[in-house]
Amino acid sequence: MNTLSRYAVTLPGKPGRHGPPEVIIVHATGETTADGRPVFADTVGTFRVEITDGIARPLAVPAGPGRHTCLLAQPLP
Template identity: 75%
Template structure:
């Protein structure tokens, strides 16, 4: 089965500010991590994640995400 070409990744709101979560749409980049996982990125390419199942692991700390290393990823049609 082929991996989805895009996902919705949920970034939690800033702790203590009661802000809503932010949803970022990421697309397959065609590149792989050193571990062989597919890399997905937002349109600007500034937010990059490796997605395994429904878990997104940021490859660099996304702005405003705090110290989250495991984010929810929902496959999109």
């Protein structure tokens, strides 16, 4: 499987505050999930996702309202 190495993942602004979305750049870590999907992380390694068909799914979703489990991921060169 040919996997891209970088994506821009868009997180919506905080609910009820009309804040702008936040864009986080993630890169391939070389790790895979239990399902064999590649793992991507930000430069610090705290935001980790798996990406399939342009959808990023966080591997650890914080509890609380407004936490999204399905995010847009745009491939980067």
